[in-house]
Each structure stands twice: as structure tokens, then as C-alpha cells.
Amino acid sequence: MFVRGFRYGLTLAFMLAAGAAGAQQLSDKQLIASLGQVTQVAPVVDVGLLIQEVNANVGQGVANLPNWSQLASLAQLAVEIDFENDSIAIEPASYRTIGLIADALHDPRLRHYKFLVVGHTNATGKAEHNLELSMKRANAIMAALTTTFSVPASHLIAIGVGQEMPLDATNPKAAANRRVQLINLGVAN
Template sequence: MSAIRSLLICTLLALSGAAFAQATTPSTEQMIQQLRTPPRLRSLRNLTVEAVPADAGGSAVQATGVAQAQERPSLSLSIQFDFDSSRIRAESLAALSNLASALSSDALLNSRFVIEGHTDAKGNAEYNRKLSDQRAAAVRDLLVSKGIAADRLVAVGKGSSEPANPQVPLAAENRRVKIVNLD
């Protein structure tokens, strides 16, 4: 009886996980909007004036020719892998299919991307970096199999070095794949 009960519980958890993944999967259009680079405009708006501490006889205002660097457009996805593996689970295929469609869109067709693998802080840091590297490569390979040119994608494992939630190093949101537009 307990074996049947365990099987039933595992089945329900798997189904609820798949339903959760479907409910939280961004659409292709949402991914395009998130990854699109803002248009570059030519103007004098790159000239900024900043207040700086006045030194002896110096001015308290300094003009700089470069605006503060903006963060590149990116998208974090919760991609599920088999435990201690780089094998992508079935419940993540819909999100990756949407990502392949987004990367194939006219809006992103000429852009290059970094696929970053991230882990939580559980376990050895070097092991986590290698596993995250393998997982990023698995996502890249899947995207290439869906028609995305390999020279547009770079896979990098970050391990637990850049947590999404630094206050809780073991949090589930730290285990993710982040897509960053390089252009």
C-alpha cells in the first residue's frame, strides 16, 4: 500500500511541477520584449553632470562624456534538470521552445547571446561551476538543435557566484539559466 501511495504522490508532484512550469513560462513575445536592446539614439544626452567632492581650489561639478553603463537586456528562466545532471527535464521544453522562437524573431535575429548557468550555494563551489557550465551548454545545444546558429550563442557556467537571492544562498531562484543579449 505504501508503494502505491508513494507512486501516487510522486506522480502528483510531477504533474503539479509541469503545471507550474507551464503557468510560469513566459511567452515568445514576452521574451522578445525582455531581450530586445533599446534603440541607440544619437544625441547629447550622453553628457552628464555629476557633483563630486570639492578639493582645494577645485570645482564641485564635473562633466563626463559617458553616461553610466546600462545593464544588458537579459532574461532568467527556471530550467529544470535531472538531479546532479545536465539533462533538461520535459517540463522545461516549452520555455526553451519559446526562447528558440524569440531568438529566431526578426527583432533578435542579428543579436548574440550568453547563456549563463547558475546554481545555489549547496555543495562544492568548483563542482557547482562545472555543473552550471554543463547545463548552460545543454541549453545552448538544445537551442542549436531548434535552428539557432551556434555562433550566436556562448555558454558559461557561473556556479553560485552570482545568486539571484544573495540573502538566501540555497534559494531555488538561484538555480536558473540567464540569457543575456550581447548587442
Template sequence: MIRYLSTLFIAIAATFVACQAKAEKVVVYQEGQLVNPQEVADVLGKTRSIHLLDDAAPAASAALTTPSGDTHAATKGSAAAAGGREQSNGPAAALSLPVRFAFGSADILPEARTQLDALARGIKLLPQDRAVLVEGHTDAVGDDEYNLELSRARARAVRDYLVQHHGIAASRLKTVGYGEARPVEGADPYAAVNRRVQFRGA
């Protein structure tokens, strides 16, 4: 009986977490798109409860919102967010960048630096005691455990870049990797749009 109740409680909790994540809006910048530091500060300045479920990340997805405020779902197989307008459920809770890394590694490619530099300017607009969570995500190509470790390494690489190149205190930047467990809603799990780094106020 205790085992049954425990299983039931876990199932209910997982459903609640998944529903919360599904309703979440994320501002998504495309590759090469200029990042607005003020928008970064506006999104990351909001604080919400964060649970670092690094080792047991539930499958969850997020609605995508372009920097202009339009909400989109990624089309199957597309490398960019596209699709029809959806209802907005309040302000965005996170911001997503398509940070480019060398294949199969956590080495940040030069073309990713412009967006990361603008992101850093946005973080510097926040109060000094405001922390930011850096989330690594991958597509479904490859082994689950490999993708989980790769997403963690990439989140740490972005943190290190922000610390070393912009002087942001490492204590303000928390990292977590979700591997392939949280694909973009409506996207093929193998689509490039799932290879992203997301940021949220912590």
C-alpha cells in the same frame, strides 16, 4: 611597491565590476510562466560590453524584474522572486529562466521546454548577426568547483537545445558558467531562485 599598486588596481577594478553588476536589472520568468518572444527580443537586442570571467567570476547580484516590469528582490529561502518594489535603473540588461534540469545533471527536463521554445522564437526575431550569451548559475549546495562545472554544462545544454530543436546557429550562442558566484540579490545562497539560466545580448 609594484605589488601593492597591482593589488590596489585589482581591488578597484573588482569594486567597479561589482557595482555595475549590482545595478543591473534582470527580467525574471517564473516556472510555468509564459515567455513573451517580443520581450525576449527587446532585452537581448540590447548590446553591452561582455567579459567572460569564467574562471574567476566575481560575486555579483542583480535586481529582478518581472515580465510586467515590476522590480523585486528574492526573499530569503524563497524559490520565486518576491518582495518590495525597487527603483528601476533603465531597461533590463538580461533575462532569466528557471530552466529545470535532472538533479545534479545537465539533462533538460520536459517541463522546461515550453519556455525555451518561446525564448528561441524571441532569438529568431533578432538580426542574424546578433549573438546571445547563455549564463549558467547554481545555488550554493555542493562544492564550488562542482557547481562551476555544472553551471557550464547546463549553459552548454541550453545552447545545444536551441541549436538542435530550433536551428539557431551555434556561432550565435556563447556560453559561460558562474556556478554559485552570482546569487540573486537578497536571496539565501542556497535558495532555488539561484538555480537559473540567464540570457543577454552579446
């Protein structure tokens, strides 16, 4: 169902090695400074296995599965991105935030890293639909970063997890569960 003019807030998160919790609203300088703190070598992440785990566990959750739980040790910082309801259309006001993220990814401290773009939804609707929508939203963020802001496509990988990793597990339909994450996978090849 599409409701014209209605926006849902999504969270775009970078995982900080320090394990910062919760969403933060940041300025461009804070974003670059925080992402510049990523100094540890990331573990080898098999994106194919991540996708297999999501597809095999639709409606059951994936956060505690081995390949997904290893991502929790990587770098985190959250900012808000708005999409139209049940859509991949990014609200125009969110392009400033995406631009700030692109600026950070172009910063000399980050330009050599690869990021996993992970789309999330809340539990409103069917799990299969949410999985597909989350993948499309991750691809929309990736497309905006690569086309509008010239972030190298080789530095981004998109994946959707639907409703499988809620931030607010006590309220699976909460708006906080609708988000997109960027996870620093380490140095790009």
C-alpha cells in the same frame, strides 16, 4: 546525489536594459515583444576575461567584479527551465520554454544578436563542482537551442559561474539561485 523524478527549477534570464528585476513567467508573444525592446548597443564584453574572473574567484563571488558588473546594464527577463537534480538532463516539460526562447531568437528583431548563456547553481555542494555543473547546464541549453531549435551556434556563447552570483544572497542554498541566463551581447559578427 541523484534523486529520480525530482526537479529543480532554474531561471533562464535575458537582461533588459530597463533593469527589470525578478523572474517573470511569459507567453511566447510577451517574450518576443520584451526581447524586441533591446535597442541599445551593448558594451564590448571580453568573454575570456569573464571566464578568468570566475575561475580565479571560485567561492568568493563575481557579480561586483569589473567585467561581470558591466553585464548588469544589458537587457533581463526570466523564465523557468527544469533540470534533474545534480544533472544536465533538461526535463522534457522545459523544452516548450526552450522552444519559446528559440522562437524569440529567430524573430527578425533578435536574429542578429549574440547571447551569452550563463549557468548558475545554488551553494549546495562544493564550489568547484557547482562551477563545473553550471557550465555543463549552460552548454546543455546551448546544445538544445542549436540542435533541436536551429539557433545558430555562432550567436551563443556558454559560460558557467556556479554559485558565484546568487539571486538570493541571504539564502545561498535557495532554489532561486539555480538558473541559466541569456545576456544580449549586441549584434553578432
